[in-house]
Amino acid sequence: MIKKVVLVIEYDGSEYKGWQSQKFGVPSVQENVEKALSKIANHPVKVVCAGRTDSGVHASAQVIHFETDVQRNERSWTVGVNTYLPASISVVAARYVTDDFHARFSALTRRYRYVIYSAPFCPAILSNGVTWTYKALNVERMSQAASFFVGTHDFSSFRAVGCQANTPIRTVLNFQVRQLGQYIVLDVRANAFLHHMIRNFAGVLMTVGANEKPVSWAKEVLDAKDRTKGGITAPPTGLYFVDAQYPEHFNVPTRPLGPHFLPHVNEPAYELSS
Structure with a gap:
């Protein structure tokens, strides 16, 4: 049975030519994430992100989704995947979501x-x-x-x-x-x-x-x-890239606003758009 998984990704974009996979030999965040996920899933994985970032741009809470027919717990999709990722990329949250979720098109x-x-x-x-x-x-x-x-x-x-x-x-x-x-x-x-x-x-x-x-x-x-x-x-x-908002019923994991080296401040309560 095919299931959909949402991940929240943090990365330092300094050494990558942006999020999107490009021609062979051009380093990208997407390529590294898909390779690591494919090892845990035991099948090729393609991911979709909330918002593509350019060369040298970072993310503290990039949201992505992918589909898989294997059952893994959330720890496998975080700690397990991270063992195959470079130190500059980290999965910080994972959750199964409904089939109608889309990291890009569902974002408000x-x-x-x-x-x-x-x-x-x-x-x-x-x-x-x-x-x-x-x-x-x-x-x-x-x-x-x-x-x-x-x-x-x-x-x-x-x-x-x-x-x-x-x-x-x-x-x-x-x-x-x-x-x-x-x-x-x-x-x-x-x-x-x-x-x-x-x-x-x-x-x-x-x-x-x-x-x-x-x-x-x-x-x-x-x-x-x-x-x-x-x-x-x-x-x-x-x-x-620090946040993407989704309708509450998708139950997408949330993270404190980054990047983490900034002093914490009380954030205004932004309502979701309809």
Whole structure:
């Protein structure tokens, strides 16, 4: 009997060319996960993820699903699979779900965090886990600028030139900018994202935070609907996929918001969209 399993995956994307499997010899997270799962399942396994990540991008709670006709307990799908994974990838939760669950199409929202380390010198520790800037950033200005992005908009100014999405229209449900200890964190939740969308948000907000552009420039960029007006694309090193929300009846495992090195803060109670 075929059953569907959902896993929550954490990974450091520094050494991978993104989530998606590519041509032979190009390292990807998906390829490593499928190989490890296939060993435990004793048959080839293909997985589907909630949101594909680019080269160098990380995840603290990527959600995936796969189908299998073998019966294993949840420990086998976590601890067992982890024995075949590199140290940079870890399964942190597993659960059997109903046949109508789909990691991508059942997701109501997705959430990312972009972590900036603002200090005079580049960090030696976590150098591939944060985006460093020597510039002092004004968090209040960045927060004011980010407020322009909340709502349903044409985000053409924030999509990569090679973005293959059918439409640039997206709905940003929440966008918070806050100081967490030594980090400045951009915390964004939306129904879906365009290619490089958050990294382009980060590029604009860091420019505003450094007082190189006025707060109103963020809205000007949004209204322009033109990528050439949007400034730099920030590096992938600080970007994390941290959450995907699903209807409660699927009972998908949840994790504390990551990445785990950030100080814990009380999170607002976000209601699930219908």
